[in-house]
Amino acid sequence: TKKMTSYKQNLELGAPKKPGIAYTYFVKEMSKALPEGTSKGGLMKRMAEEWKKCADKEPYNSMAREAEEKYNAEYSEWLKNHPEAVPDASTRSVKAAAASSSSSSSSSGLSAAPAAEETEAERKARKAAK
DSSP: OOOOOHHHHHHHTTOOOOOOOHHHHHHHHHHHTSOTTOOOTTHHHHHHHHHHHOSOOHHHHHHHHHHHHHHHHHHHHHHHHOTTSOOOTTSHHHHHHHHHHHHHHSSSOOOOOOHHHHHHHHHHHHHHHO
16 A cells, blocks of 8 residues: 555645645636536646746736745644644645755855745756756
């Protein structure tokens, strides 16, 4: 059997669900415009193409940032109220906390970038590597 991740274990305990990325909000919005009963099989490929062509992604990036901030606050509060929970090392809030604590103790004097900017930079680096 597969080992359950700490994120999934925490979900079973009632932890908040991680937010979507900007593309998720784009797909949700575009899906609303479709007539009911539309087959979504080949449509997802078309939506991916539309996302690539989309010139103004800022509204969707903004929705994703807001959802991530809300999630981080809810997750931190949830962790405080659930001592039996296993902190999920893959969550952005945990990574951001670790980055800020390590940068504050470093002698370089550089401050940690907000988690949303780090993930955007990571995405760009991944795209550039492809």
